[in-house]
Amino acid sequence: MSINDHKLVRCNEKDKETLSIFKKGINDSYGLISTWSTEKDCCAWKGVSCDNITNRVTKLDLNLDPLRTYFDLKFPTYFKTLTGEINMCILELEFLSYLDLSDNDFDVISFTTIQHNITHASNLIYLDLSNNEHSTLQMDNLDWLSPHSSLKYLNLSGIDLHKVTNWLQAVNTLPSLLELQLSDCKLNNFIINPSIQYLNLSSLITLHLSYNNITSQLPNWFFNLTKDLTYLDLRESNIHGEIPSSLLNLQNLRYLDLSFNKLQGSIPDGISQLPNIQHLDLYRNMLSGSNIPSTLENLSSLNYLSIGRNNFSGRLPNISPMAVFVDLSYNFFSGSIPHSWKNLKDLNYINLWSNKLSGEVLEHLSDWTQLWFVNLGENEFSGIIPIEMTQNYLEVVILRANQFEGTIPAQLFNQTFLSHLDLAHNKLSGSLPECIYNLTKMFTFDTEGNFVGSIELFTKGQDYYIYEINPNRRTIDLSANNLSGEVPLELFQLVQLQTLNLSHNSLIGTIPNTIGGMKNLESLDLSNNKLSGEIPQSMALLNFLGYLNLSCNNFHGKIPIGTQLQSFNVSSYIGNPNLCGAPLNNCTTEEENHKSRGHEDDDSIRESLYLGMGVGFAAGFWGVCGSLFLIRKWRHAYYRFIDGVGDKLCVTLMVKLNSFRRNRAPASEGVMHVADHEMLN
Template sequence: MSSNDHRLIGCNEKDKETLLIFKKGINDSSYAKISTWLTEKDCCAWEGVHCDNITGRVTELHLHDQNLKGEINFSILELEFLSYLDLSDNYFEPSPTTQQNITHITSNLFYLDLSFNYGAHMDNLDWLSPLSSLKYLNLTGIDLHKASNWLQVVNTLPSLLELQLSFCNLKDFINNPSIEYLNLSSLVTLDLSGNNFTSQLPNQFFNLTKDLSYLDIQGSNIHSEIPSSLLNLQNLIYLDLAYNQLQGSIQDGIGQLANIQHLDLQSNMLSGSIPSTIGNLSSLHRDKFLSLIERISDSLYLSNNSMTGDMSNLTLKCEYLYLEHNNFTGGLPNISPKAYEVDLAYNSFSGSIPHSWKNLQELYYINLWSNKLSGEALVQVSNWTQLAFMNLGENEFSGTIPIKMSQYLEVVILRSNQFEGTIPAELFNQSFLFHLDLAHNKLSGSIPKFMYNLTQMKTFHERIFSGTEIELFTKGQYYSYVVKPDRRTIDFSANNLSGEMPLELFQLVQIQTLNLSHNILIGTIPKTIGGMKNIESLDISNNNLCGEIPESMALLNFLEYLNFSYNSFNGKIPIGTQLQCFDALSFIGNPKLCGAPLNNCTTVEENLRLQCHLHRMKKVI
């Protein structure tokens, strides 16, 4: 509905005619706001159209995400009093001819958003030059690789405050000889991310934009050191130079940015060290970067570089801290109580978790994978009441798993440490938990027996943590995979667990990976295992399990990895669509077990094994 309920006069006829010409270029508008644009109605009552209450002239046009297809007829810019135009998230294709035929273009337009019109391209941007009042321009996703003079056109827009040109396939603008004569001093926000500049960041470019508070050039194939001219951007709050090929040290380049709150330099080739004390500094100015990262209160991303240094004497105030995949050594830094996400994986941090970390009551995500950390890591866990993702794997942590933990846990990885004691029954009362890895520790006792409340392992649930890359041991080997809602895992392998496998464990029908190998478990396989219809990787090898393999296993259709070796199973391997397709290695070490794929098979079973082998060969061919 239009917000023009109190208009005094009707829509201007000239404006109405211009809107109808614009509509004519659209292929299908049956399900969009534009379907209400009927000639017999006042155009100020058309959806998406806003008029001035007094004059009846069209002032705003809101057509975001309407699935509109066809040609953007730029005659729409002839709406004399148009100040706001949003055609983003559609399928428009700008027409070169209509760009050239525009006359009497409006001088009132201050907001123009044509972003994410998929497949759209423009050969030039000269048509923008008359828009002297333009303050916001967003052309994100439009192919501008032929618009070589885009920087000069932007220079003709004296009022421009925000410029969004990400993913526009922009090429090398840095070597433009006229760059030093340009003046972009009005800009406050500049987004050039996701382009392909294949060039350096020039010092003179940042002399043009001294009032910038937001700068994003991530993922644009920039080759250079961080230019010292960044020091001119004293109002900078947000800086993202991630996913480029920046080299060298960063201490001198950005250390004097007094207002920076978000710094993202991840996935470059930066090196150098972060000194932990002023006493180690060779000159006074070299502590600038040390001071900078302690001032940042929002986000600090330095991951995937080659940075070194001891951060143990630092107190970091940021809510989002990502330092993974570097060469940091020494103790962990102190972290603000408002920290929300912390990723320090793949470094060489040592020592224990600082006592101050017990105050991280807002912590949602913690990843310390693959460091040299030790001590009783889980003492503070009961205080992290909002925690959803915890990865402390591949360290030297010790102690026991606490009974009290966050009720929001979704991912728990304690793999390859020195944890001991029993697995607390309370751990299986986590409604949201879908990835539980306690492998390669010194845990003992039995797997708790009671009705599990692992809702995520039984049914699909909407709330789930996803998008983070973790290490997973499944199907007999390590995988690095991104956490997804459809991947559910339990891994208790390589501990000292005893007793029987609980019946309830096999009622978690959503599990894809179950690994209980290399323990001292006894008893038989529950017949309910046939109900685990989603299981892809099952390893219960190297235990003291016995009895027959249940016939219900023949119902499993998604198994890609199976290992029952080195137990005391007996009888015949059930005949099914998959079990005969595994190698004998999946069953060896069970002297009383027979049937395909083992050698002591009957003729019928041998024929099944041969058919399975031929079926596999056909797939390969």
Template sequence: MSINDHRLVQCNEKDEETLLIFKKGINDSYNGKISTWSTKKDCCAWEGVSCDNITGRVTELDLKQHFLEGEMNMSILKLEFLSYLDLSFNEFDVIRIPSIQDNITHTSNLLYLDLSFNSYVSSLSLAWLSAHSSLKYLNLSGIDLHKETNLLQAVNTLPSLLELHLSECNLNNFITNPFMEYLNLSSLLTLDLSKNNFSSQLPNQFFNQTKDLTYLDLSWNNIHGSIPHSWKNMKYLDYINLWSNKLSGEALVHLSGWKQLRIMNLGENEFSGTIPINMSQILKVVILRANQFEGNIPTQIFNLSYLFHLDLADNKLSGSIPKSVYNLTQMIKFTMNDRTMAVVELFTKGQEYEVQQIETNRQTIDLSANYLSGEVPSELFHLVQLQTLNLSRNNLIGTIPKIIGGMKNLESLDLSNNKLCGEIPQSMSLLNFLEYLNISYNNFNGKIPTGTQLQSFNASSYIGNPKLCGAPLENCNIKEQNPKTPTTSMKNEDGDSIRESLYLGMGVGFAAGFWGICGSLFLIRKWRHAYFRFVDGVGDKLNVTLMVKLNRFH
């Protein structure tokens, strides 16, 4: 429902006619909202239409994600006072460009144009863009533009452009186009060229034009080589996303000049070198996952008060996790949630997610798959706002401190494949929001603390700890369930000693008696003869007695 339902000034008739022409080519059988456009109702009250309260002229048309099909008739741009047009995330299969006789003659007031992700549009000619030189925002993402030979020229006719989004447009030759050196992007603040299958190096001259870029997204391409030296001059860069390319070299040497940087995603590349200590102090997101970074983790990174997402996983980092007073305010104190539009890969709860916006209440520390050693510092467990902690696949030693029970917001904990030992603290059963747990393949021992939280995970969360027992693993044996007290242990040890002495004495006595008699018979002849005579006599007596008994019986 439009906010202009209760207007006093009616919709302009010319604008109404243009809207009805636009409606003719549309099939909205899914939700039928455009079908309600009718002359029986003021057009300023139509679905998605907004008008100026004084003039009654249409100023905005927002039909984002209305499941519209059919023809997108760009004659809608004949609306003289239209400043905002969003037809994104629909299912148009044709974009109809006005013919010569329908060309727009008035000065365009269009500032915002979003035609992105109309999944069935296969191509689009952009010559008509030149009539809209006032554009500040242009989004054509998801439309195949690989046949458009004049794309750069069309963009160059938009001197006021602040944001340009061309993600997933199949622009594999865009940054190697010879016209690139003539491109004027001096006003541009946001440039999104992600997922275009680029397979070249980054040209120096391109970024000379965008010194002031604040947002640069070249993720999900095949760009190779190193970062150009000209990038050192991008002092106002706020957001950079180079995720999943083939870039190499010591990328982080450029960071010393990027004092305005808030979000840095260099993951899934082949960058090398060490992590510098003089990074931007307002960094919120640091993603260096899956590269070749080495050396120690600098203490300074844990003193970035705005940082809430740190991902250094799958590198060659070594040494111990810094032991210091962590000043990660976002992970210690509760703060109001803040959302930043940023496409990032989020690894949590044993899975990978792509999120379109990252929120400050999704605090993450992932240091997994490195060569880190030493004990896990207790300071790490003071980050009570942390939701995801992954230290798996390192060489960490020591125990889990009891203070882990204070991390009440923890949802995902992975300590697997380390050399951690000791008992699992009872306080872990207090982690009521824990949805994913993996402490497998360590040296933990004793009984898993009783509590519905820890028993809710299956055995795979605990396997590889031979001395660990209790549900969901096999039950502990009696001795482990009822450990002996020192007094009982001493008594049992004394009893065992007495029994051993008794059995030893009986054995020695039997041996002495046996060999005392048998040895004497063997060594002294008279005794031997007397013994055998005695045995023969006893035998004769037994024989006579037996015969007498038999005769009496007969």
């Protein structure tokens, strides 16, 4: 071995051997860790880091998520992550402090007998074995954790732990633990061994137990685990019963998510004693009560409040002026919006869908200048939509199924980022503003935007509940109002629009040919209006159109021939008496019948005309002739008139004849003149 080769080999041979054993179980068909075979120095291997002084391996990071993101964009069907076996012999690396194997597709975890007999003091601080959503990893126990008492971060999310009944005891052996993530691990209990006097998790700050199957109540002692806990996520874990009062012991709690469970009862009265709470999510449970104002009014730091899809009633709470996100949808709140809500200067998301609220709410709208999502649908709100709307970021506006009246202000259509507008089932009147073209996001393709929370989307003739709608979804629904006048041409130039519903109004005018440019249109409903004219041929170009309703208008002519338009049934076109073509009656037969009836009518008219002319001629002829035969003076005058006319015709004929002869024979011109003179005499 040369001196140069010796300098390149830095890593400890024992560490190199352990890494080599670990690599044998990995399926790396794409060469993502190819350097493990080509480089002699294991400290130069991809994902491996060594201490500069001891040359011992201290870090192994094979989280290839950033690399995968790049490859997914460039080669979405070819790129794969690491697969195969995680050999836990890797924990034998004496100086290893950081191990991250997350976001891969490993399917087996193996433990060696050597690993269970680790004699050295573990230096491991960070351990992340979490796998992606396709994970099939499974562990029968967590006893192997006990030697690693220095662990501060542990993430086993996505690993099947349903056979592990003592997971709490195992975690209890990690007194230094600051963050524990066991999401989507199929945990099914909160059982604690009676021999354990108490759980020593006093250092724990962050706890993720979401997406499990606990199927039990939260034990009262659970919130006595630690008083320093600031982040608690128990979302969608099938938890039953009431919220324990011991929750109030977590005085440092800033984030609490108990959404999508089966919790009952009321919110603990003392929750206002959590002075630092910023994020409270109780969405989609079975909680009830009418004491919400007294419960939440003192939470001055609260900026995220989601208590939708419960059974709360009474008046709306008095929300912290720090509020940014407010979801009170699908409850039984009544009354009007508190006047103090005008102070929510930072509010950007509000969802009050499906309550029993009333009053003129929209006067607050001009004060919420940071708003990008507003859903006030399915209530009893009244008043007009304010003309002064100073929001610059509005993306979603849902005022559906209320008692709003007046005209639609043009300012609403000046919102550059607006992508979802639903004003259906109100009492709005007047004509549509002619500035719809300013809805930039509906005219140009834009991949940026916020993922919208829970929303009722009415499209394709049906309603859909969507928990998280794509930010690129674009909808306009103005149906079931009292709108009149012509539909602005600009509306049919919004080429990114996917759903357009103007049905059940009194709109007039025609469908312009520009509709053919709305290539992304999936649902179009113009039914029950007073629209007229022919259906433009360009509509046959709408290849994504999955729902069409043009019924009950005054359209006429033939339905354009195109696979898309003929795929809809009769109900899409009925109520237009002068409209024909598939799927309605055949236009050809009707046109021929119409032409035949037209010819018959023309023949009858001609026959009547000829008959009238004949009768008129006969009447005139016999009227004149009868007079000539019966009146002597008329008869003599008639004969004199006929004689005079005959003489004049004879003279004129002879003059013309002689003129012709002179032109043909100039030499005999004199003779011709004499003959003419004699004839005239």
